[in-house]
Structure formats: structure tokens, C-alpha cells
Amino acid sequence: MIRRRLRVVFLDHVARLSGGEIALLRLLPELSQHVDATVLLGEDGPLVERLETAGIPVRVLALAPAARDLPRTSVHPRAFKVDAVAATLRYVTELRSQLRRLRPDLVHTNSLKSAIYGGVAARLAGVPAVWHVRDRIAPDYLPLPAVWLVRFLARSVPAGLIANSHTTLATLPARRKSLVLYNPIQPPPPARRVDRPLTVGMIGRLAPWKGQHVFLAAFAEAFGGAAARARVVGSALFGEDAYASSLVEQSTELGIAGQVEFRGFREDVWDELAQLDVLVHASIRPEPFGQVVLEGLAAGVPVVAANAGGPAEVITHDVDGLLTTPGDPSELARALRTLGDDPDLRARLGAAGRARSNDFSIGSTVERLLAFYDEVLSRV
Numbered sequence: 012m013i014r015r016r017l018r019v020v021f022l023d024h025v026a027r028l029s030g031g032e033i034a035l036l037r038l039l040p041e042l043s044q045h046v047d048a049t050v051l052l053g054e055d056g057p058l059v060e061r062l063e064t065a066g067i068p069v070r071v072l073a074l075a076p077a078a079r080d081l082p083r084t085s086v087h088p089r090a091f092k093v094d095a096v097a098a099t100l101r102y103v104t105e106l107r108s109q110l111r112r113l114r115p116d117l118v119h120t121n122s123l124k125s126a127i128y129g130g131v132a133a134r135l136a137g138v139p140a141v142w143h144v145r146d147r148i149a150p151d152y153l154p155l156p157a158v159w160l161v162r163f164l165a166r167s168v169p170a171g172l173i174a175n176s177h178t179t180l181a182t183l184p185a186r187r188k189s190l191v192l193y194n195p196i197q198p199p200p201p202a203r204r205v206d207r208p209l210t211v212g213m214i215g216r217l218a219p220w221k222g223q224h225v226f227l228a229a230f231a232e233a234f235g236g237a238a239a240r241a242r243v244v245g246s247a248l249f250g251e252d253a254y255a256s257s258l259v260e261q262s263t264e265l266g267i268a269g270q271v272e273f274r275g276f277r278e279d280v281w282d283e284l285a286q287l288d289v290l291v292h293a294s295i296r297p298e299p300f301g302q303v304v305l306e307g308l309a310a311g312v313p314v315v316a317a318n319a320g321g322p323a324e325v326i327t328h329d330v331d332g333l334l335t336t337p338g339d340p341s342e343l344a345r346a347l348r349t350l351g352d353d354p355d356l357r358a359r360l361g362a363a364g365r366a367r368s369n370d371f372s373i374g375s376t377v378e379r380l381l382a383f384y385d386e387v388l389s390r391v
């Protein structure tokens with residue numbers, strides 16, 4: 012166990028409320044009862060206010076947009092960005108100085124970009140760093156040069172590796188000090204059932220690999236022209252606006268425009284889940300974790316998820332959810348029709364999913380993380 016109260020600096024390159032940032036926001040209030048936590052963000056944004064409201068010390072050390080917003084596809088020799096590299100090197104120097112002033116016992120990076128610059132800055136400042144990896148380091152997710160770079164650095168830069176699923180950890184080099192730590196969840200009170208047409212939805216940022224187009228095709232096959240409704244919650248956070256527009260066009264082409272509501276970004280995920288009878292996860296490649304899947308389980312909403320990556324580790328098919336082949340709209344449509352026709356099945360899966368979510372409590376997550384901190388620091 013931890014022998015004294017540690018000082019831990021958490022790093023993230025963005026302050027937007029995406030999956031990893033929401034997970035951090037849920038973790039820190041409980042964790043800060045055991046460690047002195049400070050968060051350093053590469054930009055101002057909604058996460059700053061949320062952390063401050065939770066009583067978590069937060070500072071913004073602005074990272075130049077050229078580096079902060081560099082898309083994954085640019086990590087390639089043919090797309091080499093001199094200004095992004097220069098901005099990152101300057102930031103490493105600034106961050107090293109900040110860390111020397113803060114004098115933490117440990118640096119905990121919360122995003123892939125912060126793992127790279129934060130790991131190097133921590134090493135230069137003489138502070139051990141833990142990488143919390145929330146992305147699969149694989150060629151179907153990142154350009155091959157980026158995969159090589161991250162895997163090379165992962166062998167020596169961090170003092171320990173945390174992955175958000177076994178799927179993610181399997182894409183990283185084997186390290187003695189590693190931990191699979193699923194994102195924590197705090198189930199909300201059960202929502203009251205509202206009399207409405209069957210409502211099926213997806214929640215999450217709009218991106219081609221997230222599969223909203225697969226969901227729309229499946230919904231049209233299952234419920235086109237019926238009373239059922241579809242809800243697409245989320246926005247294009249990282250420059251995928253053309254894809255967002257294409258989804259509206261697709262709904263028109265499929266003849267379901269009158270049945271589909273595009274709700275944009277919504278901060279209150281529990282309120283959105285309360286409006287659904289079925290939650291769909293439709294990523295076309297393995298999801299590193301799939302936080303919305305766990306949120307759906309916790310809310311007692313029956314979940315249909317793609318049978319790959321993190322969701323397949325969380326859900327047992329036909330026990331606490333349904334799993335379908337990624338990228339197969341016809342199979343997804345059959346699962347949706349099955350659920351639409353069987354309210355008892357929806358009730359059974361919803362109750363089992365809520366029970367399953369208890370395995371991901373914040374308290375147990377904090378205990379495992381503290382033990383890992385102790386393990387890392389005992390061998391530095």
C-alpha cells in the first residue's frame with residue numbers, strides 16, 4: 012500500500028469532454044482523497060471548469076495548435092510537419108520546467124500525445140511517468156510510422172503502462188509493470204420508463220470508424236417506415252465535419268430522415284440514455300474500450316455492441332448485452348428487430364447490464380491504481 016500521500020501530475024493535451032477526459036474527470040474526485048493531484052492541460056476548455064468545480068487543481072499550459080491538433084494521419088514522413096515538431100519540443104522544455112517547480116512523485120499521462128511529450132519531459136525532469144494508453148497502437152488505428160514510434164518509446168520512456176483494456180495492452184510492448192484498468196463508472200439512479208415509440212440510438216463523437224453510417228443502414232433495414240425512432244447523439248470533434256454531413260444525407264437516401272434525430276453534442280449522457288430503449292455501439296474496427304457501452308450498461312439500457320475490442324471484454328453475449336459482427340448492418344438490423352419485438356428480453360438484458368456495471372466501480376478502480384503507483388515507485 013501507499014506509505015504516504017503522493018503528489019501526482021496528470022497530463023492531457025486537450026480540455027474537451029471526449030472519452031478519456033470524461034474517464035479522468037470521474038476518477039479524480041475519488042483519487043484525490045488519497046493523492047495530491049494536479050492536472051496540466053494543453054488547452055482551455057470545458058474540462059477546466061468541470062475539474063475546478065470538482066475541487067481538482069488544474070493549470071493550462073497552452074500547447075500550440077500546430078502540435079495539439081495534429082491529426083494522426085500526419086505522423087508520417089510524407090506528411091512531416093516541421094512547425095508541429097518545433098512546437099512540441101518547445102512545449103517539452105516548458106513542461107520540464109513546470110514539473111521541476113511542482114516536484115511531483117509521479118506523472119500520469121492521460122492521452123497518447125501527452126504520453127509522448129509528457130513522458131520525455133518527465134524523464135528530463137527526473138520524475139517517473141506512467142502512460143495511461145487509451146488508443147490501440149495498431150496500423151488500423153494509427154499510421155505505421157506512429158505505431159513504430161509509440162512502441163519504441165513505450166519500451167523505455169514510461170516507468171509503467173496502464174491500458175484501458177486487454178485489447179489495447181496487446182498492441183503495446185510487453186512490460187513487467189503494466190496494468191489493465193477499465194474506465195470507472197458510477198451508475199445513476201434507475202430512470203423512469205416513459206411511454207414513447209421504440210427509440211434506438213448511438214452516443215459518441217461522429218467519426219467514420221465509430222460506425223454511425225452502419226447504425227443508420229441497420230435501423231433503416233430493421234425499422235424503416237415503422238413507428239420506431241433513431242437518435243444520433245454526438246458531434247465531429249476532430250475535423251470530421253464532412254462525415255457528420257454525410258450522415259444527414261444518408262438518412263434522406265435511406266428514407267428515414269423523418270425517423271432520425273441528430274442531437275449534436277450533449278454533455279448529460281445519462282439524460283440521453285434515459286431517452287433510449289436500445290443503445291447501439293457500431294465501431295467498424297476494434298474499440299480500445301468503448302466507454303459509452305459501459306455507460307449504457309450502468310443506465311440499464313440494453314446494449315448491442317460490435318464484437319471486437321473493449322466492448323467484447325465487457326459484454327457477454329445474450330447475458331448482459333448482444334454482440335454483432337463489426338461493420339455488418341444486416342446482422343445489426345436482426346439484433347435490433349429481435350430487441351424491438353421482445354420487451355422482456357430488453358428488460359432482462361437491461362437489468363443484467365446494470366449488475367455487470369457494478370464490476371467497474373470507482374472505488375475498486377482507485378484501489379488498483381494506488382497499488383500500481385506503489386509498484387511503479389518501489390522499483391524506480
